[in-house]
Amino acid sequence: MDSLNEQFSQIYDQYIDKIYRFVFLKVDSQETAQDITSKVFTKGWEAFSAQGSTVKNPGAFLYQIARNAVIDHYRGKGRSKVVPVDASPDLADQNLSAHDKAVLNADIGILTKSIKKLSKEHQDIIILHYLEDMPIDDIAQLMGRPAGTIRVMLHRGLKDLKDIVQES
Amino acid sequence: MTKITEKQLIASLSQLKEIKPNQEWASLLKSQILSEATVETKITAQKVSFMEAMVSTFTSRKLVYALSAFLFLVVGVFGITKLTPAPQIAKQPAALTTPMVSSQEVAMLNSKIKDLASASKAGNIASIPPAVTEVKAKVSQVIKSIKDNPKQDPQTIKDIAASLKTLADVPGTDLSSNADIKDLYQTVTQSQISDLKKATLTEDQKKTLTEVEDLYKQKKYSEALEKILLINNK
Structure with a gap:
């Protein structure tokens, strides 16, 4: 125990x-x-x-x-x-300058809001692959989809996210 | 953000790795989950320790020895009961026991004696010798059965006694010297005397029994048997 x-x-x-x-x-x-x-x-x-x-x-x-x-x-x-305006995450690196921190917060805020506008499956795949560095095969196993489908979805999700970020 | 390439987007996404939970909250959550687990563990451990205590109690040496001794005794007692054969007399087949004189034998003897009596009464001299022979043969069978098994049915002995009385009344036959018939008279008389001694008798019957005993001592078995029949008919 x-x-x-x-x-x-x-x-x-x-x-x-x-x-x-x-x-x-x-x-x-x-x-x-x-x-x-x-x-x-x-x-x-x-x-x-x-x-x-x-x-x-x-x-x-x-x-x-x-x-x-x-x-x-x-x-x-x-x-x-609904994404609240004050949904700002805690940042790990507390040694950044105030300017850098503000820029980083702004970028993270935009990205966070943009990700939340994606479909749930695209959210999962992008977060797991680009943030958590999970291999495509593992994501495929987790989501119960073929690896090829995950690759296609990752590509589409990234494209959608790019469009959303550019629009914001 | 204006124009952005995929590479830049991926690089920006990696910045999101900086998102982390409040460390105080994370530590608190961890301690909450693991403390609940510890409480559950303690409860389970208490149950286990109780079970272990019970097991250790029942597996202590003294108890094991005592239990072993008890089981040894129980197995021994039951084993002896199982291994000891039951009384053999009860298990012996009926064929091996000494046969009683059957009513059929007595009836046959009585029949042969009556045939002899009829032949004697009718003066059929030619029929008397074979009838005598048959009577002798039947008497031999009966006396053999009685000698083999002295404990005969009292009613059977009474029937034999009646047959012998009939035989004694047959004139012209000299069977009193026959050894088997003598034995049969003696045996039947002795058996009847012992039965009468056990029975409740009147004063007259007791006197007659005394006379019977005297006749028996004098080896006058046919006369003793006649008196016995008198007692039985009273």
Whole structure:
């Protein structure tokens, strides 16, 4: 049991930022992202403590829970994807100058809003591939689609995102 | 943003990696999840430790020895009961037990004696010797059965006694010297005396029984048997 705790503690440290980021880029506020992320890790722990070492890929497992949690969030409450103006994320690098930080915040803000305008599948693929550096094959396995389809969707999603960013 | 290439977009996307959760919130969430897990672990551990305590109690040496001794005794007792053969007498087949004198034998003896009595009464001298022979043969069978199994049915002995009385009344036959018939008289008389001694008798019957015993001692078995029949008919 202690070893399970230690294992899950390591998994938590490894994936908390990624899962939070994944969720944050798909919901409308920091609070909602925190709420969903906490649900993801709670469910993850329940499954991990029940199945133990049989969970072969904890990352894919947590991302799958996160995807479903976000879908449930929108489906259950009938929420539309409204992006609040003050939805600014915490930035890790606190050593940036005020100017650089402002530029970065502006760029991140535009990108964040733009990503949220994409379809859910395009959001997932772009976040997982370009932010989390997940290989196409792993994304294909996670989403239950052929790798070729994921490549096409990634290309289209990137094109859509480019158009949205240019329009903003 | 105005014009942007895909490369620039991808580079911009990598900037989103800087998005991270509030570290205090992340630490709090981790501690919450793992503390709940620890509580569950403790509860489970308590259950397990209780079970372990129970198991260790029942697997302690003294208890194991005591249990082994008890089982040894139980198995021993039941084993002896199982292995010890049941009383053999009850299991012996009926064919091996000494046969009683059957009513059929007595009836045959009685029939032969009556044939002899009829032949004697009719003066059919030619029929008397074979009838005597048959009576002798039947008497031999009966006396053999009685000698083999002295504990005969009292009613059978009474019937034999009645047949012997009939035989004694047959005139012109000299069967009293026949050894088998003598034995049969003696055996039947002795059996009847012992039965009468066990029975509740009147004063007259007791006197008659005393006379029977005297006759038996004098080896006058046919006379003793006649008196016995008198007691039975009273």
